[in-house]
Amino acid sequence: MLSSIRKLLDNWLVRAFFIVLVLVFIFWGVSNVVTMIGSNSAVATVAGHPIEASVISRDYQRQVTAYAERHGGHEPSQGIRRLFAGSALGQAIDRATMALEARRLGVTAPPSALRQQIFAMTVFDGPNGKFDKATFNQVLAAHGLTPGLFMADIARSLNASQIVQAITAGVVAPKPMVRQVFDYVGQERTIQYVQLPFAAATTPSQPADSVLRRYWRNHPGRFSTPAMRTIRAVILSPALIAADQPVTKAEIAAEYASEKFKFSTTATRTVEIITAEDATSAASLAGQWKKGADWTTMKQAAAAATATAVTFKDAQPDQFPSGRLAKAVFAAKQGEVAAPVTGALGTYVFKVVKANPGGAAPLSQVAPRIKAQLQLRRARHVVNASVTKLQDALAGDTPLNKLPGDLHLVAVEGTLDAQGMAETGKPAPIPGPAALRKAIIAAAFTAPQGAQPQAKTGPGDSYYAVSVEKIIPPALKPFDTIKSEILADWTGAQVKRQEEVAAAQLLAAVKGGKSFDAAANAAGQPVTTSTPMTRTKPAAGVPAKLLPIIFTLKPGEPTMVETAREFIVGTVTAITEPKPGGDPAIESRIQAALDQAMQTNVLQSYATALRSRYHVGINAKMLHQISD
Numbered sequence: 001m002l003s004s005i006r007k008l009l010d011n012w013l014v015r016a017f018f019i020v021l022v023l024v025f026i027f028w029g030v031s032n033v034v035t036m037i038g039s040n041s042a043v044a045t046v047a048g049h050p051i052e053a054s055v056i057s058r059d060y061q062r063q064v065t066a067y068a069e070r071h072g073g074h075e076p077s078q079g080i081r082r083l084f085a086g087s088a089l090g091q092a093i094d095r096a097t098m099a100l101e102a103r104r105l106g107v108t109a110p111p112s113a114l115r116q117q118i119f120a121m122t123v124f125d126g127p128n129g130k131f132d133k134a135t136f137n138q139v140l141a142a143h144g145l146t147p148g149l150f151m152a153d154i155a156r157s158l159n160a161s162q163i164v165q166a167i168t169a170g171v172v173a174p175k176p177m178v179r180q181v182f183d184y185v186g187q188e189r190t191i192q193y194v195q196l197p198f199a200a201a202t203t204p205s206q207p208a209d210s211v212l213r214r215y216w217r218n219h220p221g222r223f224s225t226p227a228m229r230t231i232r233a234v235i236l237s238p239a240l241i242a243a244d245q246p247v248t249k250a251e252i253a254a255e256y257a258s259e260k261f262k263f264s265t266t267a268t269r270t271v272e273i274i275t276a277e278d279a280t281s282a283a284s285l286a287g288q289w290k291k292g293a294d295w296t297t298m299k300q301a302a303a304a305a306t307a308t309a310v311t312f313k314d315a316q317p318d319q320f321p322s323g324r325l326a327k328a329v330f331a332a333k334q335g336e337v338a339a340p341v342t343g344a345l346g347t348y349v350f351k352v353v354k355a356n357p358g359g360a361a362p363l364s365q366v367a368p369r370i371k372a373q374l375q376l377r378r379a380r381h382v383v384n385a386s387v388t389k390l391q392d393a394l395a396g397d398t399p400l401n402k403l404p405g406d407l408h409l410v411a412v413e414g415t416l417d418a419q420g421m422a423e424t425g426k427p428a429p430i431p432g433p434a435a436l437r438k439a440i441i442a443a444a445f446t447a448p449q450g451a452q453p454q455a456k457t458g459p460g461d462s463y464y465a466v467s468v469e470k471i472i473p474p475a476l477k478p479f480d481t482i483k484s485e486i487l488a489d490w491t492g493a494q495v496k497r498q499e500e501v502a503a504a505q506l507l508a509a510v511k512g513g514k515s516f517d518a519a520a521n522a523a524g525q526p527v528t529t530s531t532p533m534t535r536t537k538p539a540a541g542v543p544a545k546l547l548p549i550i551f552t553l554k555p556g557e558p559t560m561v562e563t564a565r566e567f568i569v570g571t572v573t574a575i576t577e578p579k580p581g582g583d584p585a586i587e588s589r590i591q592a593a594l595d596q597a598m599q600t601n602v603l604q605s606y607a608t609a610l611r612s613r614y615h616v617g618i619n620a621k622m623l624h625q626i627s628d
Contacts, residue, residue, distance in 0.1 A: 186578030
């Protein structure tokens with residue numbers, strides 16, 4: 001609930017206050033999650049106080065909804081759903097232990113801080129741009145909150161922030177560690193290298209058949225048919241039976257009504273904004289814009305007036321640098337230059353180029369998606385009800401082709417190789433998603449021939465069982481039928497060998513004491529010298545396979561690598577260590593990143609200690625019910 005309000009907040013005003021919570025204290029959030037009244041629906045207890053299933057379900061469902069939005073409406077598998085449920089519970093437990101710890105320490109936010117925090121939330125501003133009590137009450141009522149409950153949540157958040165800041169205030173990475181990382185990242189190396197492409201080698205003349213036959217026999221792995229297995233399999237998968245599950249129009253409509261928020265999009269605006277230094281400059285630019293100047297002209301005019309011109313594409317309200325600007329943007333008409341708006345960074349002049357009103361998609365548009373979701377959900381229940389019967393039947397040595405017909409199984413049989421290709425050279429017709437096909441193929445090539453199959457858990461809440469009926473070993477293909485293939489392979493091997501010998505000779509010459517330039521010139525090979533490069537900024541043109549090795553070599557030490565197209569011989573010619581203070585910006589970023597990592601570790605340890613202190617108990621069965 002409160003998270004919905006946060007989306008409307010002036011992000012630039014509130015973010016500074018909550019930055020520690022956002023970056024490191026990931027387990028704290030503003031929500032009333034600890035119910036202190038006993039209940040049989042508790043998923044966990046903290047110091048004897050229950051955490052209700054309804055609280056976990058709400059956070060869990062938010063994660064499921066977000067997953068579906070990112071994956072085209074597809075719901076997560078059971079494994080992922082259980083991860084989401086565990087995450088929701090973990091966050092609720094940490095919030096509860098933190099609230100108890102704040103009470104134990106006597107940490108209390110002063111009323112002035114609470115008032116300042118609430119007054120800074122521009123969502124509560126009235127027509128005059130200041131906090132308005134009537135607006136405050138209306139916004140809370142719209143989100144099902146009372147003023148007392150809301151202010152208690154804010155107070156708990158402020159209490160938590162005080163503890164977090166106290167714990168992390170002195171946690172900083174030591175300077176020697178920062179320096180070591182800085183030296184590692186900033187070290188520059190210059191290299192020389194020679195490339196010996198296979199395409200540059202001399203093509204050998206065609207050999208006698210006796211040579212090709214010997215090559216054919218000595219490389220059976222290249223010229224044999226693949227190992228094949230004849231298998232029988234049964235699959236119990238929601239994805240395969242979902243389409244057969246009946247869903248009525250009334251059920252679709254009911255799902256739409258109860259989960260309408262899933263099918264809503266946030267209003268966005270694409271807007272061109274000029275930020276002027278003062279109102280006079282803004283008014284002048286606005287007047288020029290209103291007379292019909294295009295955006296290119298306005299950007300030039302802004303630059304001449306020392307103003308900044310930017311375009312915000314499909315931006316939501318909290319993405320603008322000012323809450324007041326966001327309000328004005330979303331109230332403006334598309335295509336019109338709006339009146340200047342004063343903000344903390346200057347005076348804004350803008351024009352809305354595209355307006356997306358957002359809101360819920362109509363039922364007719366999302367009905368197929370809802371139907372598919374309901375069918376998949378129903379199919380999961382069918383699978384859960386059938387898997388025990390399948391396991392019992394297999395435990396009783398029932399052959400796969402004798403299993404009961406009411407288990408909703410899909411049966412397949414045939415011959416395939418380890419890549420899932422049938423004898424025809426086409427993919428074996430194993431139904432289901434790619435991940436399920438891959439699992440079945442892998443099982444087919446690990447199971448012993450004739451062994452009693454067992455039900456195994458597959459991806460997407462599926463189950464399968466495989467029996468191997470026959471193993472067909474590889475066989476050498478007849479020479480006459482693949483002679484051209486053998487010749488091409490032999491020729492490629494000879495070409496590769498030529499370049500390998502040349503590369504090895506160059507490498508040996510450098511190791512023997514010759515300079516890289518002298519050895520390369522004697523071999524008639526051109527040398528490429530790179531520009532200085534670091535681990536994070538490689539020089540242009542340097543072969544990718546050479547890069548990780550270069551930073552392990554000493555100056556003058558050569559190396560040789562092989563790629564799909566060539567051999568490469570290279571050496572390091574110079575190493576330059578970064579100067580202390582040579583790049584303060586990078587050193588500052590390293591310091592900040594290491595500080596944050598150490599603070600996160602400290603807070604994670606603190607959270608673990610709080611769980612131990614307040615005797616956390618978890619009802620695993622109830623937790624699983626949330627995600628089933």
